[in-house]
Amino acid sequence: MRALTISELKQYDGRGGRPAYVAYRGKVYDVSQSFLWKGGTHQALHDAGRDLTAEINDAPHGDEFITRFPVVGELIEGPNES
């Protein structure tokens, strides 16, 4: 499985035709095919290319709305990300 740092994840922001990835609890999910992630944003409040582990607590749904998408990697800590 591919390992991505937070700064590498930021490149997958779903804008300009780039894939949209989001991280949740250490796994990276590809949400590019979701209607609800068009343009790399979700419900005007959440952006692709980020770790959403904390943000999910404020969402009006459970984590099944993330974990249903394909896992494309794991989130690791980069050299300057501690």
Next chain:
Amino acid sequence: MAKVTREMVERAGVDVEKLVELLVKNAAAELTTYYYYTILRVNLIGLQGESLKEIAEVARIEDRNHFEALIPRIYELGGRLPDDMKVFHDMSACPPARLPKDPTDVNAILKVLVEAERCAVRGYTQICNMTAGKDHRTYDLALAILNEEIEHESWFSEFLGEGPSGHFMRRGESSPFVSKFLR
């Protein structure tokens, strides 16, 4: 735009740009759902389908009412609707409630209907959470819409055999909660 209205909401700590975007996305969901429900409704035929047609029609009309009720608030807060209808469709807060591949499968149509309502319930819950105690007018509107979306969900859920809705269909006029915003 209602300048002081917007200022009050901003001062209460609400990100008005994000709130307006959310309102526009939910308005798009309402209008597109009205469109897709039109197709679903006409395909509700036969012994099973006919029993659902009336309830789908009520949900369809009320979703259109929700669209109408949201528009003034969007403009009051300084927002606007996209010029292009296709852009509006594609920014919907909920996925298209398309007719299933087998249009005679009433159960599949019911699942489309209940998922659309569940998406709406989540959306208005989010808006209520964002605005509670901060933006009273948007909260009041979102809560009124949420009340109707919850009833729609429970009707369709009941038909799917998930449990009793606990209440009956509309008797008489539609949109008992939202009608005050339509005057």
